[in-house]
Amino acid sequence: MKPAKLGGGRSSVEAVLGFALGAVGGCILGATEIPVDRVLSELTAAGPLKPIMEEVSTVGPLGLGTLLGATALSAAMTSAVAGVILAAIVALLFVASRSCLPSHADSAGLWVSAGLAGALGATLSGATLGITIEWIVRTFGMVGLLCALSVFTVLKPLQYLVFKQLWVEGRCCTLGSTVWAGDREQNEISEAQQRQREAELMEQRILTLEKGGEDDGAELKSKWEAEHQQREERERKRREIEEAEMEQRTIQDWINTVVVKHVDFLAFSGIPMTVIAVVTSGFGLFGYGVHQSVFIVLLALVAVIAYLLMRSSDFKFWMLVGCMGMIATFVIAMLTLHAGQVVVSTAMKMRAAGQEQSRENVSARMNQQSSVEALNAAVFVSRLCQLSLGATVGGALVRRRLGEVKVIVGAASVAGGLLVGVEVLGTVLGEGGRAGALLGVVGAAGVSVGAAAAMAGGWSSWLGTLGTIAGLIIGALGVGRWHIVNIGLQVPAAYVFAMTNPF
Known part of the structure; x- marks a missing residue:
């Protein structure tokens, strides 16, 4: 696969063009850093953090970490898939109604409408889930969140069966065939x-x-x-x-494949994470939240589930992301537990130095530090997940030869507009709603980053590849105020998923 020959194939032109387009994707990625960090600071403030701190002793630090991690990742995956499905429906309606003639692939109306629908769908879905999660935590605590996550995970496969049956039967995409049949009849x-x-x-x-x-x-x-x-x-x-x-049928078949794969991914990828969260939270509810046995069971569960999924003869994309999400949930749990242990170690050192502290004070600081670490890790991992899923879509669009410039610049423009909209409506959405909406914006930015990454791998010269990667990294770091650790993890993850073809 080679990008469109916009620069005549010369290495220097490819390098300049790649750097410019890579910088566009990098800049929109960096632009999401400050708003996400700001809303994370608001979430970890005393008021919003209090309901979570009160529940650390109920489910234990490991249970809190797995529960918040699984919930955040499930919300990120759901909003990303909601955006893809909505974009696919809009594109399918355009194609079926032939509103994008004479050429489907070059139709601006088709891809602009689908892109806007996808970005809005992901953002609105993320905001809705964020508000819902915030309300559940404030009203019912971690136990309510555990029940909601379990019910949501159980219902997704049932919804998958119904949706897949309706979609595959083609009940929503017969308009195009009817119109073409009329044209053929008129010609005959x-x-x-x-x-x-x-x-x-x-x-x-x-x-x-x-x-x-x-x-x-x-x-x-x-x-x-x-x-x-x-x-x-x-x-x-x-x-x-x-x-x-024939062109219409080809696009319809590709859209159908994308939708079926994403619905398949949405239905099953959250099961491993939810199992981990339910087991560890269950130990916490029965009073074993800080017992070493919880860590042993958690580690064993992760190893067994990952082994069963990875050795499957019919390995699918949802299995890969499910394993990655489960391991990420495990890491969040470890970070949450470690944060509390750091407080204990600090208190012991202070006691050895003659500075006595009450048990209640140490316990309160443990709960606070564990809650802050759990939220920080959960938001970062969900942001990484959303970015990676967006990059998967961006890479697939470039491989479909839909135009690198259109995908990179278009997705960046949409993400920028949504970023401004979320900032303007911040007071209406609240902390949870803003966090979820910003994750949707990160997904839209991921489409631009993924398209740039896929383009980097398709140049005919190393200068074009290096120029694109340099533009992507410099743009992300420059606009993102040199958050080297965050962006240093996000860019490679986006590149890997952009080069992955789950369809």
């Missing part, structure tokens, strides 16, 4: 009428010759030429109909 009627006119001309000539009349060769020749031109015109129209219908 025209051909039949022409054959009748030609037969009448031939019959008229035969009758004229039989009656001994003079054959007007010039007039007859002109009529035959006119009929011949009409026949060629109808043949050309017939070929255009067949080619357009």
